[in-house]
Amino acid sequence: MSSHGTLHNSHSSKHSSFYSFQDKNEFLQRSPSLSNFSNGERQIHTPTYTRKSTRHISQLEPDTTALWGWVLLLTAYFIFVFSMYAIVVSKFVPETGNKTLDWIKRDEYYCLLVPLTLPVTIYAIFFNWLGMKFFRHN
Known part of the structure; x- marks a missing residue:
């Protein structure tokens, strides 16, 4: 130069x-x-929630942030309700005659698999993020 x-x-x-x-x-x-x-x-209008100042979002592009927020909230709600039924409630309910509900009642392994996957996933995502930060800033 x-x-x-x-x-x-x-x-x-x-x-x-x-x-x-x-x-x-x-x-x-x-x-x-x-x-x-x-x-x-x-x-060019850049929304305040974007982190990269070089990414420009068109005004014509619809903002789907609220929609995906609701999708995530409802998905978390349904997973929580199903897990609580499988882990706690189904053990106190009498036999119903429905094969699926009775299988969930008698299950001792799969009812804990989904809830225990959540902390493992959170740790994996956190350590992946942490490793990326160490790599980028050192």
Whole structure:
């Protein structure tokens, strides 16, 4: 990089004009995707819940964050209710004659498999995240 803020590519002369912008305004003027907009129109709305400031979400794209939040909440609710029935309630209910409900009542292994998978999954996700943070920041 030279003292005037230009970057010259010594390996390829045909691409050197792409890297020789004097400043950001010249880059924006030469950029094919931004050349049709005035300075006021270059502002792109970025929601506050996005972490990456370089990702721009179009106003035309529907926001499905609330929908997925409700899906996660309802799924967690149904898993909790089913697990509590399989672990606790079914042991106190008399034989019903329904093969599935009676199998859940007599079960001693699978009724604990789903609830015990949850802490193991949480630990696996946490340690995966922790390892990624150590890798990226060291």
